[in-house]
Amino acid sequence: MKNEFTEPRPSKLLKGAAVLALAAVVTKLLGTLQKIPLQNIGGDGVFGIYNTVYPFYMMIVTFATAGFPAAVSKFIAERQVLGEEAGKRSVLRMASLIMGLLGVAGFAMLYFGAPLLSRAIGSSQLLPALRNAAPALLFIPLTAALRGYFQGLQEMVPTAVSQVTEQTVRVTVMIVLLLYWTGVGAADDVIAGGAFAGSAAGGMAGLLVMLVFWRRSSGQRESTAPSRKLGAASQIDIPDRAKGAGEERGTKLLAAMLAYAIPVCLAALAVPLLSLVDTFTLPRLLQSRGADELQAMVEVGIYNRGVPLVQLVTMLASSLSVMFIPALTELRMKNDPVGIQRQTTLALRWFWLIGLAASTGLALLAQPINVMLYEDDLGSATLAWIAWTAAPGALVTVSAALLQGLGHVRAPALHLLAAAALKTALNALLVPPLGITGAALAGIAAYGAAAALNLALLARRTGRARRGASAALAQLLRPAAAVLAMAGAVLLVRLGAGALPLGGGRMAALAESLLGVAVGAAVFAAAVLRTGLLSAAELAALPRVSPRLVAALRRLRLVR
Template sequence: MKRKQSNSSASLLKGAAALSIAAIVSKLIGTLQKIPLQNIGGDGVFGIYNTVYPFYTLMITLAAAGIPTVVSKFVAERRAAGDEAGEMKVLSTASWAMLSFGAAGGMLMYLGAPLLAEWIGSSQLIPALRGAAPALLFVPLSAALRGFFQGQKNMMPTAVSQVTEQVVRVAVMVGLLLYFTAQGAAESVVAGSALAGSVFGGAAGLFVMLLYWREYRKTDCGRGDRSAARSGGNKSLLREMLRYGIPICLAALAVPLISLVDTFTLPRLLAFHGDELKVMTAVGVYNRAIPLVQLVTMLATSLSMLYIPVMAELNAKGDQEGIIRHTGLALRWFWLIGLAASAGLAVLAEPINMMLYKDSIGSATFAWVAWSAAPGALAAITAALLQGLGRVRAPAVHLLAAALLKAALNVLLVPQHGMTGAAIAGIAAYGCAAALNLALLLRRTGLRPRLADVLVRPAAAILAMMAAVLLLRLAAAASLPPGRLAALAESLLGVLLGAAVFAAAAVRARLITAAELAALPRYGPKLVQTLRKLRLLR
C-alpha cells in the first residue's frame, strides 16, 4: 500500500512539474511571438493586435477560466468514490456548458465587432475582433477536457495541448502575416489574420485533447457507463459547478483588467492626434517594451507559485518564525530582481528597441514602460504569499483597484503626454497593486523591513549597475557602426555587464550573501567565481 501511495505521489509530482513547465513554455511563446509580429506587420498591425488581444483574453477568461479547476475537483471527488458514471456526467455537463458558452461568446464577438470597435474608438479593429472570435468554439471545450484529465491526476494531456496550441497559433500567425503583407493588404486585415492564428491554435489544442480522450476510452478505466457521456448533463450539477467556478473566474478576470483598460481608453484618448491608423501605430510603439516586461512578470509569477504550498504548510503548522523568514527572503529577492530588470531594460532601451524592432522609435516610452517590471514582480510574489496564507481574494481585489487607478491616470496623463503618460499610469497601477498586497502581507506576518534595506542600499546597487552599462554604451557608440547587429552586441554585453555589476554591488551592500548567490542553479558558482576574478567580490 505504501509503495502504491509513493508511486501515485511521484506520478502526481511529475505531472505537476510537466504542467508547470508547459505553462512557462506556453507563456514564453505567447510573449515572444509579439516580436516577429511587429517585425513583419509593423507598428500599426502591432497596435491593432495589442488593442484587441486583451479583449479576446477577457472573453476566453469568461468562457473558460476556472473550468479545469472545477472539473478536476468534481471528477477527483467522484473518482475517489469509485463513481465512474459520475465522472462522465461531470465531463458531459461541463462540455455542453462550454460548447454553449463558447458558441454564444464567439457569435457575440463576431456579430458585435462593429459595435465593440465603435465603443473602443477605432473601426480598424473590426477584422481583428472577427478573426479571433471562432477560437471561442474550441478553447472552452479544451478547458473542460483538461480539467477531466487533471481530475484523473493525469497532467500530461494538458501540458501537451497547451504547448501544441501555442506553437500552432504562432506558426499560423507568422505564415498568415507573411502572406497578407506580401499581398499588400491593409493593416487591419493583416492584424485580423494574426488574430486568426488563435483559431488554429485553439483547434489544434482541442484536437490533441480529443486524441487523449479517444485513447482513454479504449482503456479499461474508460469502459464504464458511457450513457452518461452521451447525455447532456444535468442542471443541478451545472448549478453546483457554476457556484464553485464563478468566484475562480472572477478572480482570474483581475489579471487582464489592466491591459483591458488600455484597450478601451487609449484609442479614444489619442484620437485627436491623427487618424485611426496613426493612433494604432502609436499604440504599437507603446507596446514594444510590454512583451519584455511581461516576460519578467511571467517568470516572477511562475516562480512565486512555488511559495504557495510552502506558506500554506507553515501557516497550518502555526510556524510564525518560518513564515517571517520565508516572506522576508522572497520579498528581498523578487524586489531586487524586479529592480534590476527594470533598470537594465530602461538604460538599454534604445539598443534593445533597435535589436528587436528594427528602429529606435519610442525608446523614451520603452524606458518608462520598463519601470513597471519592478512593481509587477513585487505584486506577483506578494499575491502568492498572501494566497499561501489563505488570503485568496485580496490580491484580485487589489488588482481591480489598480485597474481603476490605471483608467483614471490614463484619462489625466495620455491627452497631455501621449504614450509616456500611459506608461507612467502603468507603473502607478502595478505599484498600487504591489503596495496594497504588501501592506496586507506585512500586517498579517508582522514583518518590519528597514527603509535602508528596501530603498537606500538597492538604489546604490542599481545606480552602480546603470553607470557601468552607460559607460559600456558610450564605448560601443564610439567603436561600433550603427545598425541592428551593433545594437544586438550592445544589448547582450550590457545585460551581462549589468547583471555582474548588480550582483557584486548587492553582495557588497549585503543585500545578497555570497552563499545565496552561489546557491543559484547552474550559474551561481560560476558567477561568484567570475566576480572574484574581477575583484568585484571578496
C-alpha cells in the same frame, strides 16, 4: 499489474507539476516572443490593432476558461477516489455543455458584436481582427473542460501537449498569414485580422490533441474498468460526505460546480484588466490629440513595443513565485510565524531585486533594444518608462503568491481592480498632454499601487506592520548602491559601443544590447552579494537552489 493506484500520490503530483510548469514556460515564451515578428512583418499599425484587440479577446477567454477547469479537476478527482466512472462522465458532460455554451456566446458577442465593440473602442480598424478572433472561442472552452478532466485524474501530459501544440500552431499560422497578406499589399486591418486567424487554428489543434487523449483513455477505461473499480473500493474507506458528493447530478452538480468556479474566474479576470483599460481608453485619447484612426493604432503599436519585454520579467517572476507557495502553506499549517516572516522577507527581497535589475537594465538599454527587436528607435523614451513597470510588477506577482499561500485568494484580485481604476483615471489625465508616455506613467503608478496594497496586507498578516513605514522604505532603498553600480556599468558599455566602429543597424544594436545586459547583470549580482543584500544562508534557504551555487560564490568571495 501496475496501474495508477500503485504510484505514490506525491510522486505523481510532483511529476505532473513539473510537466505543467515546463509547458507553461514554453507556451508563455511563444506567446510573448511572437509579438516581435508580428511587429517586424506587419509594422506598428498592425501591431497596434493586434494589441488593442488582444486584451479584450483574452478577457473573454479567461472568463470562459479560468474557473471551470479548476472545478472540473476538483469534481473529477473526488469521483476518481470513489471509483465512480458514471460520476466522472456526468461531470465532464456538464462541464462540456456549459463550456460549449460559453464558447458559442463568446463567439457571437465577438463576431456579431464587432461593429459595436469597434465603435466603443473608437476605431473601425479593429473590425476584421475582432471577427477573426471569434472562431477560436468555439474550441478553447471545450479544450479547457477536457484539460480539467485529465488534471482531475492527475494526468498532466495531455494538458501540457495540448498547450504547447495550441501555441505552436497559433504562432506558425499567424506568421504564415502575416507573410501572405503583407506580400499581397493588404491593408493593416486585414493583416491584423489574419494574425488573429492563427488563434482559431491553434484552438482547433489544441482541442484535437485533447480529443485524441480522450479517445485513447476511453479505450483503456473500457478494458480495465471492472478491476479498477474493485481495486478502488477495496483500498479506500469512503466517508459518507464524499459519497454524497459523488452522487450529485443535474442542477445540483451544476450549482456545486458554479459555486466553485465563479470565485476562481473572478480572481483571474483581474489579471488582464489593466491591459483592457488601455484597449478602451488609448485609441480615443490619442485621437483627441489630433491623430486619425490609423495613426492612433500606429501609436498604440509603438507603445506596446515594451510590453513583451516586461511580460518576460513577469513570466519569470510568476514561474519562480510558485516555489514559495507550498513552503508558506506548510509553515502556516505548522503555525510557525517566525518561519513565515523569514520566508516572505526572503521572497520579497529576491523578487524586488530581480524586478529592479530588469527595470534598470531595460530603461538604460531601451534605445538599442528597440532597434534590435523592432528595427528603429521610435518610442524609445516610452519603452524606457514602461520598463519601470517590471519592478512593481514583480512585487505584485510574488506578493499575490505569498498571500495565496497564507489563504488570502481574493485580496490580490481586488487590489488589481483598484489599480485598474487608477490606471483609467490617470490615462484620462496624462495621455492628452503626454501621449503614449502618459499611458506608460499611468502603468507605473497602477502597478505601484497594486504592489503597495498587497505588501500592506502581507505586512499585517505576517506581523511586520509594527515595524512601520520607515523600515519598509529602508528595505526598498537598500539596493540603491547595487542599482547605481549596475547603471554605471551599463552606461560605460553604451559609451564604449558608441566609440567603437560597430556601424549602425540591428547587428550593432544586438551587440550593444547583449553586452549591456551581460555586464549589467554581472555587476548587479556581484554588488548585491558583496553588500549583503542576499546572504549565503538566504541563498541556501531558497527552494531548489543547489548548495553548489553557494559554495561557488564563497570561492569567489562574493558571499560570506
